[in-house]
Amino acid sequence: MALTLKLNGETRDVVAEPGTPLLWVIRDELKLTGTKFGCGVASCGACTVHLDGEPVRSCQTYVEDVEDAEITTIEGLNSDISAAVQQAWTELDVVQCGYCQSGQIMSAVGLLSENAKPTVEEIDLYMDGNACRCATYQRIRAAIQRASDIMEA
Amino acid sequence: MTLNTSRRGFLKSAAAAVAVLYVGARPDGAIAAANADGAMLNPFVKISSDGTVTAIVKHFEKGQGPATGLTTLIAEELGVPIEDVDYEFAPSDAGTYNNLLFGPFQGTGGSTAMANSFMQYRQAGAAARDMLLQAAANVWDVDMAELSLEDGVIKGAGHEAPLAEFVRAAAGITPAAEPRLKDPSEFRLIGSANVRRKDTPPKINGTAMYAMDLHLDNQMVVVIAHSPRMGGLVASFDESDAKGIKGFIRAAELPNKASVAVFAENTWAALQARDALSVEWDFSAAEARSSDAIRDQLIAAVTADPEYNVSGTDQAEVAARIDGASTVLDETFYFPLLAHAPMEPLTCTIEATADGGVLLHDGCQMPTGPHMALSQILQLPMEKVQINTLFAGGSFGRRATPDADYQVEAALAFAVTDRTRPVKLVWSREDDITGGYYRPAFAHRVRVGLDDSGNIVGWDHRIAGQSIMKGTPFESFIVHDGVDHSSIEGVPDSPYNIPGQFVGLTDVAKATTVLWWRSVGHTHTAYVMESMIDMAAKAAGRDPVDFRLALLEGGDKDQARIAGVLKLAADKGGWGKAAEGRTQGIAVHKSFDSYVAEVVEISGDADTGVQIEKVTCAVDCGIAVNPDVIKAQMEGGIGYGLGHAMRDEITLTDGEVDQSNFPDYEPLRIGDIGAIEVHILPSTEPPTGVGEPGTPPSAPALANAIAATGLRVTALPMINNGVEFM
Ligand code: FES
Ligand code: FES
Numbered sequence: 081m082a083l084t085l086k087l088n089g090e091t092r093d094v095v096a097e098p099g100t101p102l103l104w105v106i107r108d109e110l111k112l113t114g115t116k117f118g119c120g121v122a123s124c125g126a127c128t129v130h131l132d133g134e135p136v137r138s139c140q141t142y143v144e145d146v147e148d149a150e151i152t153t154i155e156g157l158n159s160d161i162s163a164a165v166q167q168a169w170t171e172l173d174v175v176q177c178g179y180c181q182s183g184q185i186m187s188a189v190g191l192l193s194e195n196a197k198p199t200v201e202e203i204d205l206y207m208d209g210n211a212c213r214c215a216t217y218q219r220i221r222a223a224i225q226r227a228s229d230i231m232e233a
Numbered sequence: 234m235t236l237n238t239s240r241r242g243f244l245k246s247a248a249a250a251v252a253v254l255y256v257g258a259r260p261d262g263a264i265a266a267a268n269a270d271g272a273m274l275n276p277f278v279k280i281s282s283d284g285t286v287t288a289i290v291k292h293f294e295k296g297q298g299p300a301t302g303l304t305t306l307i308a309e310e311l312g313v314p315i316e317d318v319d320y321e322f323a324p325s326d327a328g329t330y331n332n333l334l335f336g337p338f339q340g341t342g343g344s345t346a347m348a349n350s351f352m353q354y355r356q357a358g359a360a361a362r363d364m365l366l367q368a369a370a371n372v373w374d375v376d377m378a379e380l381s382l383e384d385g386v387i388k389g390a391g392h393e394a395p396l397a398e399f400v401r402a403a404a405g406i407t408p409a410a411e412p413r414l415k416d417p418s419e420f421r422l423i424g425s426a427n428v429r430r431k432d433t434p435p436k437i438n439g440t441a442m443y444a445m446d447l448h449l450d451n452q453m454v455v456v457i458a459h460s461p462r463m464g465g466l467v468a469s470f471d472e473s474d475a476k477g478i479k480g481f482i483r484a485a486e487l488p489n490k491a492s493v494a495v496f497a498e499n500t501w502a503a504l505q506a507r508d509a510l511s512v513e514w515d516f517s518a519a520e521a522r523s524s525d526a527i528r529d530q531l532i533a534a535v536t537a538d539p540e541y542n543v544s545g546t547d548q549a550e551v552a553a554r555i556d557g558a559s560t561v562l563d564e565t566f567y568f569p570l571l572a573h574a575p576m577e578p579l580t581c582t583i584e585a586t587a588d589g590g591v592l593l594h595d596g597c598q599m600p601t602g603p604h605m606a607l608s609q610i611l612q613l614p615m616e617k618v619q620i621n622t623l624f625a626g627g628s629f630g631r632r633a634t635p636d637a638d639y640q641v642e643a644a645l646a647f648a649v650t651d652r653t654r655p656v657k658l659v660w661s662r663e664d665d666i667t668g669g670y671y672r673p674a675f676a677h678r679v680r681v682g683l684d685d686s687g688n689i690v691g692w693d694h695r696i697a698g699q700s701i702m703k704g705t706p707f708e709s710f711i712v713h714d715g716v717d718h719s720s721i722e723g724v725p726d727s728p729y730n731i732p733g734q735f736v737g738l739t740d741v742a743k744a745t746t747v748l749w750w751r752s753v754g755h756t757h758t759a760y761v762m763e764s765m766i767d768m769a770a771k772a773a774g775r776d777p778v779d780f781r782l783a784l785l786e787g788g789d790k791d792q793a794r795i796a797g798v799l800k801l802a803a804d805k806g807g808w809g810k811a812a813e814g815r816t817q818g819i820a821v822h823k824s825f826d827s828y829v830a831e832v833v834e835i836s837g838d839a840d841t842g843v844q845i846e847k848v849t850c851a852v853d854c855g856i857a858v859n860p861d862v863i864k865a866q867m868e869g870g871i872g873y874g875l876g877h878a879m880r881d882e883i884t885l886t887d888g889e890v891d892q893s894n895f896p897d898y899e900p901l902r903i904g905d906i907g908a909i910e911v912h913i914l915p916s917t918e919p920p921t922g923v924g925e926p927g928t929p930p931s932a933p934a935l936a937n938a939i940a941a942t943g944l945r946v947t948a949l950p951m952i953n954n955g956v957e958f959m
Contacts, residue, residue, distance in 0.1 A: 100501050101501065112439070116443075116576075118577075121662070124662075126576065155439045169433070169437045170433055170437065173862075173865065175437065176298075177575070178435075180576050181437060205904070211900040211901075211902065213627050214627055215868060215869045215872020217872065218906070219865070
């Protein structure tokens, strides 16, 4: 079926079968590959995108359910918060293989959007669904705190 | 930098055509150079007359840092700012880009990337620098010794100009066989905490290209219906239910009869069509055992006499020493199968090239294997197979199978098409978790005898498991007199002074495909050695650190280095000074020529729930080329070791894998470890591995902490053997 999505500030016409996960529409149809496939069952967070600013797992979000929402992928991040997060990620060289990091950053931006000064416990709780097989967690935690400081400055 | 850029801009417009200087090594290892036209060698560095410098990185980047590390070596010796050096991944050519520690084989593994490149890349950078200096000296008619190259600018004898001006002339100069390398006191970049990762920018904005991200025009996606049991064959299949799925193209049995390939226009259609496919399997030759039976078999093997006497010592004499001891410790350990589960599921793409060959796009860890495999399967000469290496989303060993398993699958799938459309193979997480190539299961039984004063008098150590190396191209390097060194590494070569040690090994029959997994044999040997030493310290009534240090007083360099990290970790980790409610455990292990000690501090206990509060790590890996990358690799290695020891195992029921995805092969999560602190012991020794050595001591240090609260865990994972985690 034909659908119109609002993605990264643009409207995009796509053709997809009902029941298709948003992940595959973003990756295979729209060819925005920053959003990653890691598990397909909402247990790793690699596919995290924002729907109206809220992080969701795109592998478990059906395309027909998001026609009314503003979808943001890693490529469309463009706010003071996302700039602070990306700066902190750079300063601390968080990434290793990097494959999980789009999802980590989308979740971190989600966290800081609703809580500008999260505690370590709040970070751990919020980021629990974003797996990193390279175990960069220590730096993710520090980078979220650093981003919070950058935002405050 | 501004100076450089503006001059470069000027030069660009002034130059009629760009000249390029390549410096690398010939197949015989000699440093050689070529210009763009006559390039008969594959280079390590490429310098163009517009001033751009590119490092050609022969080791693939799965996050462990070679894109940064090898680029640093070039920039250091050449004398250019690291920010001005780009990098690209080397093509597949085992003659030139072979791993010096692997023979004529190009690949990344065994934590060798820096160890085998340290001199090679520095020499290439230094040779290029000398050629540029000589070219400048010729033009200015001065002595080369008066000139220096710093920050991309050649200076001296009253002259000054950017290196770009001499690239063309330098291409005609023969490089010195042994260019002068910098003395470590002259290093600006090696060892600097200010060199940032080269691969951070594309990895935080979604532009980094992994093999999974490749989308070629007109490509087909193929997913594979694998046998649910190892060794099963396709009896028949029916694709009728898949036909209604939009985008489904067709299903075809692969020529090796092991699986059915499902082709579709996109990934989701391929995954759905595979679900809709029904396959009848012939299990007559398939694995039918359960993991309990495999475990029983391994434990029986370590209880009986071993197949191989690894230590060459007298088993009966050692047994007599132990039987006569005043205290005897007798423990049996079990380690389950483990999957690697790199974050990016396995994938690669094959496309036909205009010259009648193929191009493989892959996050390729060991290019030589798939290169040969594709050549055989697709019946193409080697030179008609090219490999484009992309970023890899983790590996931990999984992308380096000696039989090139997933690239072979892609080639077989490509072979059953008319070869006009590119074929992209995609594995799901379920394919990955159930797909074999596991860390083999191992059992150990150790008997240790102590005398009245708590001194070790005998150590009988038996190991049983499935050999990783037998039947692979690496067999001749690693298997000697039947003993696969990767099954026992870390035991007979333990740096501790252990009088009367016997080590025996029994290889058990193949149960699944097995593979090296981050730190290989050390994943289990370090656990056993460091658990037993801890138990011996306790039995002797001694402090675990003092007890270990006493066993390291042999005076050799190995022992001094391992004692060095042990002391540093104990000091920085506040050994013996844990706060109220906290308990510490320590372990130390040498692997891949690096020495790592870790203190794990926990709260709680096995019954009420353990929380890992802090890990303090000390590492001696020789010269620390990039301290921050080393720290990151230790952090990651610790997390990888602890996460699996806590929670993960692959089990089989009647030959079928019980786990399928992250919900039942649960990754380490952010809250599992409170903090990790890494300290690097300064060293002038040559650099050694960092990708793996952080892993081995982590699980035994945790086990030793938990043991101090009352429960000694001798089988993994911990959650299935009596430990609760918070
Ligand atoms: S791919 Fe969506 S959570 Fe893992
Ligand atoms: S950086 Fe590799 S999975 Fe997170």
